[in-house]
């Protein structure tokens with residue numbers, strides 16, 4: 001888990017330091033949390049929502065409702081793509097309006113509990129899609145680090161392994177920031193689940209040369225028509241999966257579904273610093289485009305799984 005709230009207060013595991021060191025940072029303000037979210041010390045769609053809620057809960061007794069509302073608005077804008085952040089902040093705003101600042105700690109606790117429960121439930125829903133004995137591919141980090149539970153896509157893989165399935169995980173390194181190479185590999189090693197790391201550009205040839213039973217990815221936002229925004233590279237992976245006849249599944253909690261967003265074209269895509277792409281090969285004069293996410297059209301997704309069930313492509317509402 002990438003976050004702890006106990007008698008010592010709120011602490012986050014700095015994900016920029018993994019796997020080289022495990023450094024916990026005490027967080028005492030929502031302003032500090034915004035910085036941590038923006039530099040990806042705290043990351044992953046579900047986790048940033050929970051972290052935002054807990055950081056404002058700590059300030060409930062310090063500020064007026066007007067000031068708390070301003071702080072919640074700033075937290076809501078910390079990153080634009082993962083709708084879980086807006087989902088959690090909006091729950092806190094409703095609690096504040098309904099019962100005042102005293103209601104915030106309880107609401108944050110509930111958001112924490114809900115996230116952990118959704119992880120467990122969606123893993124059970126995704127279980128029939130996992131091979132009994134076989135290999136899967138995944139991108140980015142969708143495990144315990146990205147949530148306060150077992151994770152989304154990686155949580156489903158872990159759940160199946162704990163039920164006795166024999167699964168080998170091919171992990172895409174996930175350029176430019178290496179969430180796959182640094183974080184997913186670290187989690188799989190800790191869990192004792194066998195894995196192989198590949199660069200993003202090896203995905204097509206891997207699908208061609210090895211038997212891959214399915215691709216499992218998470219999501220940062222699911223539009224009403226089933227289009228999915230997720231880490232940059234997901235769209236390409238879905239296209240490759242289609243070409244090779246490999247099922248492509250998205251596992252995400254209901255907090256990632258945005259009923260106000262009609263389709264993928266309406267999802268705001270975060271663009272990050274050019275330095276992230278330049279490092280380590282290109283100089284500071286090199287022109288760069290660095291979208292942190294892409295959008296996979298619903299037509300490329302075999303099944304969309306949440307804690308509420310499994311929607312297969314072609315079924316009503318997809």
Ligand code: MRU
Pocket residue numbers: 040043044045046082139140141142143146147152179217218219220230231232292
């Ligand atoms: O930029 P990040 O590392 O926060 O991006 C995270 C992802 O894209 C994950 O795949 C997504 O949040 C789904 S899962 C937990």
